[in-house]
Amino acid sequence: MKSILASSGIAALALAAAIGLAPGSALAADPGITDTTIKIGMMGSLTGPAAMWGWPTINGAKMVYDKVNEEGGINGRKIEVVVEDDQCQAPLALAAAKKLLSRDEVFMLHGGSCSGAVLPVREVALKEKIPMMVLVATADEIVAQPNGYIFRAFLPGSYDGKIIADFLATAPNVKKVIAVGNTDAIANVRYPVLEESLKARDLEYLGLEPIEVEATDATAQVLKVKSQNPDAIVLVARPEASAVFLKDAAKLGLDVPIVGATVVDLQDLLDRVGDPKPMEHMHVVSFYKSPLDGEPMAPWVDMLKKYYPDDKVQAAAFYGTSGALAVVEALKRAGPDLTREGFVKAMSDIKGLDGGPMACTLNFATDDHEGCKSGSVWGMRDGKVTAIGDSWK
Amino acid sequence: MLSILRNNVLTLFFIIVLAISFTTDAYSQYLINLMLVYVVVAQGLNLILGFAGMFAFAHGAFMAIGAYVSALLMNTLGVPYLIALPMAGLAAAFVGCVIGIPAIRVSGLYLAMVTIGVSEIVQWVLRHWKPVTGGTDGMLVASPTFFGVEFSDDFQSFYVIFVVCALMTVLAQFVIRSRLGRAFVAIREGEIAAQSSGINVARTKVFAFAISAFYAGIGGSLFSLTQHYINPENFNLYQTIMQFCMVIVGGSASLIGPFIGAVILTWLPELLRNAQAFQEIGFGLLLIVFVIFMPRGLAGLLISRNILPRERFSRAARLRKKPEASTSVVVERP
Numbered sequence: 001m002k003s004i005l006a007s008s009g010i011a012a013l014a015l016a017a018a019i020g021l022a023p024g025s026a027l028a029a030d031p032g033i034t035d036t037t038i039k040i041g042m043m044g045s046l047t048g049p050a051a052m053w054g055w056p057t058i059n060g061a062k063m064v065y066d067k068v069n070e071e072g073g074i075n076g077r078k079i080e081v082v083v084e085d086d087q088c089q090a091p092l093a094l095a096a097a098k099k100l101l102s103r104d105e106v107f108m109l110h111g112g113s114c115s116g117a118v119l120p121v122r123e124v125a126l127k128e129k130i131p132m133m134v135l136v137a138t139a140d141e142i143v144a145q146p147n148g149y150i151f152r153a154f155l156p157g158s159y160d161g162k163i164i165a166d167f168l169a170t171a172p173n174v175k176k177v178i179a180v181g182n183t184d185a186i187a188n189v190r191y192p193v194l195e196e197s198l199k200a201r202d203l204e205y206l207g208l209e210p211i212e213v214e215a216t217d218a219t220a221q222v223l224k225v226k227s228q229n230p231d232a233i234v235l236v237a238r239p240e241a242s243a244v245f246l247k248d249a250a251k252l253g254l255d256v257p258i259v260g261a262t263v264v265d266l267q268d269l270l271d272r273v274g275d276p277k278p279m280e281h282m283h284v285v286s287f288y289k290s291p292l293d294g295e296p297m298a299p300w301v302d303m304l305k306k307y308y309p310d311d312k313v314q315a316a317a318f319y320g321t322s323g324a325l326a327v328v329e330a331l332k333r334a335g336p337d338l339t340r341e342g343f344v345k346a347m348s349d350i351k352g353l354d355g356g357p358m359a360c361t362l363n364f365a366t367d368d369h370e371g372c373k374s375g376s377v378w379g380m381r382d383g384k385v386t387a388i389g390d391s392w393k
Numbered sequence: 394m395l396s397i398l399r400n401n402v403l404t405l406f407f408i409i410v411l412a413i414s415f416t417t418d419a420y421s422q423y424l425i426n427l428m429l430v431y432v433v434v435a436q437g438l439n440l441i442l443g444f445a446g447m448f449a450f451a452h453g454a455f456m457a458i459g460a461y462v463s464a465l466l467m468n469t470l471g472v473p474y475l476i477a478l479p480m481a482g483l484a485a486a487f488v489g490c491v492i493g494i495p496a497i498r499v500s501g502l503y504l505a506m507v508t509i510g511v512s513e514i515v516q517w518v519l520r521h522w523k524p525v526t527g528g529t530d531g532m533l534v535a536s537p538t539f540f541g542v543e544f545s546d547d548f549q550s551f552y553v554i555f556v557v558c559a560l561m562t563v564l565a566q567f568v569i570r571s572r573l574g575r576a577f578v579a580i581r582e583g584e585i586a587a588q589s590s591g592i593n594v595a596r597t598k599v600f601a602f603a604i605s606a607f608y609a610g611i612g613g614s615l616f617s618l619t620q621h622y623i624n625p626e627n628f629n630l631y632q633t634i635m636q637f638c639m640v641i642v643g644g645s646a647s648l649i650g651p652f653i654g655a656v657i658l659t660w661l662p663e664l665l666r667n668a669q670a671f672q673e674i675g676f677g678l679l680l681i682v683f684v685i686f687m688p689r690g691l692a693g694l695l696i697s698r699n700i701l702p703r704e705r706f707s708r709a710a711r712l713r714k715k716p717e718a719s720t721s722v723v724v725e726r727p
Binding site: 089092095116119183184188 | 620
């Protein structure tokens with residue numbers, strides 16, 4: 001004890017000195033730019049339980065940067081990408097962001113697979129004035145104002161609630177709607193807008209029937225839903241839980257229209273369920289212009305095959321593509337005298353830019369960094385994934 | 394000289410950490426801060442798991458209570474951090490006391506199940522009490538202000554975390570060497586024998602929960618300083634398992650063990666950033682190796698090789714000199 005007290009005296013002196021001598025945390029002005037390169041830091045869930053949104057989404061963005069480099073770069077500079085893993089955990093995401101900023105000295109960040117992990121990074125980006133393009137995290141709060149530096153180029157989490165309500169309002173004989181879904185951050189952001197939008201379209205909202213993210217059985221949920229006799233179901237659950245619910249719904253004879261949020265992809269869901277029968281009532285709000293085998297997606301599928309031939313052609317592969325397209329456009333517009341502030345201004349000025357695979361055009365403003373606000377509904381028709389549009393067909 | 398260093402290894406640790414902080418960048422400073430936070434939390438878990446021998450699985454929840462209480466006090470009531478920090482620890486300690494009461498009746502796997510249940514209840518409350526906790530959206534955490542200066546970045550937060558970690562280490566040493574600490578060890582070694590020696594086992598178990606939860610609460614509050622934003626996912630079962638790994642890998646029932654565990658489990662994932670496949674397999678392998686080949690953790694190994702000093706109540710010391718140690722534990726009424 002004595003030695004600890006004696007040593008703590010030394011430590012206290014050192015501490016007092018340290019407070020005066022501590023290095024400042026301010027970053028040098030606009031790092032990550034040389035005459036020949038622009039360094040972009042990417043982060044995502046490369047490992048861990050959310051790895052399905054890791055490399056596929058990162059490569060879907062990187063292919064745009066690869067193409068730009070192949071064509072000679074932007075204003076004489078090639079894009080250099082540094083990728084870090086965040087495992088969808090806040091402490092690791094923060095570590096990844098800090099490594100990219102202080103060790104790799106990147107110009108900007110393009111990343112984030114899970115909202116809970118990205119929100120602490122938001123604070124760093126805003127405080128350090130680092131431009132950031134969100135990769136695939138959907139929480140509205142990430143891009144909410146006041147926010148001078150963070151942008152998103154795909155449909156935000158809460159927006160699919162309105163698309164679903166508008167779609168169901170056009171469906172025949174639908175008056176009562178129930179939600180079945182997870183209660184995590186990804187799902188919770190959607191319910192208030194969903195409820196509000198359903199009520200605005202004179203549809204009765206019967207409430208939420210929760211289902212676990214790791215659910216392996218949904219019999220209880222299906223029976224509870226049946227007992228309330230809804231005309232339609234909104235499914236806001238991750239792919240694994242959605243597949244379990246659909247299988248049990250088919251088994252127990254729950255045959256009403258089901259509309260899923262953007263947390264699932266219809267083709268991926270079909271692969272998981274492995275049988276078109278439970279899928280016949282299923283619809284999903286999609287980010288994309290068409291299913292992956294449709295004409296509008298062909299250039300993006302070809303690009304992925306060219307630059308990442310080993311990657312599976314799947315919906316998750318293109319979640320980050322529109323963000324990369326917006327970054328490239330802003331870098332071009334910012335000109336050769338590239339600065340972070342100049343880049344942010346150029347990004348804020350983008351209007352009417354084609355969202356690439358996304359079913360939207362990108363429009364940013366100084367006080368609105370949500371670039372993409374529309375999606376499309378897909379459904380199963382004749383056993384095939386089919387783009388339906390925004391109303392029931 | 395070597396023996397002086399050996400006998401003051403924790404002091405040396407703090408001096409080295411302080412010295413590194415003068416020269417490091419924001420990334421390393423963040424990791425140092427996180428490591429010190431985990432040292433505090435692992436010390437608390439070590440008190441109940443290593444010294445008192447109670448299989449408690451609720452430290453992620455205690456940490457959450459500390460983080461949310463200090464954040465709410467600062468954000469909504471404008472309470473200074475110097476008050477919010479101990480309040481965070483006390484709030485967690487209070488919940489620890491409440492959980493400690495059923496712990497009097499159950500032990501081993503049953504206690505683990507009770508405490509996992511408590512963790513899930515805390516998670517549920519954090520997720521669903523949206524007006525207060527922000528639900529799954531989480532909440533921003535205000536930076537503490539000392540003498541008019543806002544400690545908002547990693548370099549500034551370090552001094553707060555460093556001082557608190559050092560104080561908590563001194564307190565842990567005090568607890569371990571006190572009558573209460575000896576009562577923890579006596580209960581671990583055999584409840585009936587401890588009771589026969591005049592120890593109030595029920596009260597001591599509740600104390601163990603309360604003190605251990607106090608550490609986790611303080612750790613949670615410090616954790617919120619490193620993140621500036623908290624949500625329930627930060628404190629899920631994964632967090633508790635990480636803390637367990639720190640104690641097991643570092644060495645349970647050793648004051649030095651949590652330090653070793655926190656250093657390894659904070660820095661190893663970062664060092665393996667470029668070896669992602671190994672990262673996932675590596676953790677599993679690490680645990681298997683330690684449980685099978687080094688059940689006393691790295692601290693136990695280093696103590697048995699005389700690299701680290703023998704600790705009075707460590708399992709390593711007891712196993713190495715079993716006949717003397719079994720009689721050297723002086724059991725007094727706490």
